[in-house]
Amino acid sequence: MAVFEIINEGWISRRRLEEGGRTGAPNCVLTSGGALICTYIIQSAMGSNDFVPHLARSHDGGVTWQQYGPIWPDLAAAWSILVTGSRAPNGDLYLFGSRCPIDVPEETFWCEETQGLKQNELVWSRSSDDGATWTEPAVIPMPVAGAAEAPAPMCVSRNGRWLCCYSPYNTFDSSLTVDRSKAVILVSDDEGQTWQHGHMLSYHEPETGSAVAAVTELSDGRFLGAGWHLHLADKQDYPNGFALSNDGWHWEPTGSTGVMGQSVGLAPLPDGRVLMSFTQRKHAEIGIGIAVASPESGDFGLQHKEIVWAAERAMEHNSSGDHGDWLDFAFGMPALTLLDADTVLMGFWLHQADGRGARYVRLRMNDS
Numbered sequence: 001m002a003v004f005e006i007i008n009e010g011w012i013s014r015r016r017l018e019e020g021g022r023t024g025a026p027n028c029v030l031t032s033g034g035a036l037i038c039t040y041i042i043q044s045a046m047g048s049n050d051f052v053p054h055l056a057r058s059h060d061g062g063v064t065w066q067q068y069g070p071i072w073p074d075l076a077a078a079w080s081i082l083v084t085g086s087r088a089p090n091g092d093l094y095l096f097g098s099r100c101p102i103d104v105p106e107e108t109f110w111c112e113e114t115q116g117l118k119q120n121e122l123v124w125s126r127s128s129d130d131g132a133t134w135t136e137p138a139v140i141p142m143p144v145a146g147a148a149e150a151p152a153p154m155c156v157s158r159n160g161r162w163l164c165c166y167s168p169y170n171t172f173d174s175s176l177t178v179d180r181s182k183a184v185i186l187v188s189d190d191e192g193q194t195w196q197h198g199h200m201l202s203y204h205e206p207e208t209g210s211a212v213a214a215v216t217e218l219s220d221g222r223f224l225g226a227g228w229h230l231h232l233a234d235k236q237d238y239p240n241g242f243a244l245s246n247d248g249w250h251w252e253p254t255g256s257t258g259v260m261g262q263s264v265g266l267a268p269l270p271d272g273r274v275l276m277s278f279t280q281r282k283h284a285e286i287g288i289g290i291a292v293a294s295p296e297s298g299d300f301g302l303q304h305k306e307i308v309w310a311a312e313r314a315m316e317h318n319s320s321g322d323h324g325d326w327l328d329f330a331f332g333m334p335a336l337t338l339l340d341a342d343t344v345l346m347g348f349w350l351h352q353a354d355g356r357g358a359r360y361v362r363l364r365m366n367d368s
Helices: 323-328
Strands: 004-015 022-030 036-043 052-058 066-070 079-087 093-101 121-127 138-140 147-149 162-169 182-188 196-202 208-217 223-231 241-245 264-268 274-280 287-293 302-310 331-340 343-352 355-365
Touching (some): 004 036, 036 079, 121 162, 162 223, 182 223, 196 208, 302 343
Antiparallel strands (some): 004 355, 022 343, 036 052, 052 066, 093 121, 121 138, 182 196, 208 223, 223 241, 274 287, 287 302
């Protein structure tokens, strides 16, 4: 019996095919006032270095959405910004991600030769009024060589510790050596004034690396990190990796979730378990799945996994679905938001025959 049942689904932001452009990285946050806000990015084309973060709001649990436009319209010409949102225990909202300078209009942020990103920097922002206004992006110093892939939200813990993670990537500079075998964790105990760094996920198989890493705080105060584990040479996938930490700073050895997926999203449950969303483009049924787990030291504790949304197609032009074909992906980046004890909202980006944009699916969990 399926554990997840679709209640309803629809568009957060939809663009007609003839409009062109791309919408990506939708991420929904339940505010202290009970509203949902969704941050997502719009760019002119896949691979174009012109991410513009937008915001939408829902007052009916995600059924209908009102668009509020760019978060920082005055920065759109100078900076390509990709951020996702989270909520702190005190109700403040945060955005975390990366920004990259725009040197030439219509330039790309991807170099096929080096398999690298244009050099970027990490940033964060805060809202104390449920997303009505946001501080200017503040820079987090890059702790290691390379560019940053940082699609997951900041985690503000119940004791006030801030945690962010990212996967180091090659840059356009072919002479730069980047350690891609680890996902970096950034920790601040003074609300972003200073940062320390360490390694959240570490892969030891030859020529393997990290992508699309995420971190969350479980209900018992432990921290869980997870991410896409892939072979950097042949682009094949391993099961997603995970690691646990008692303090967010010292991490246990990286283990396998047993879930063969790609990008991940994490949502802790009140009973100590966690939901992990994942994409499948080539391993089984094509679509987006959710796994239910009860992580313990050395064991992800996988209890159930299923595809909850089936895609019409995995790729726009019939390519392999490997990491190296990411410019051809037709859907991705599923993010989870717990609405109540048994209802979850999943946001993701979608480019299918009936439209392109930010999509949501609202699901009911059934443990019986």
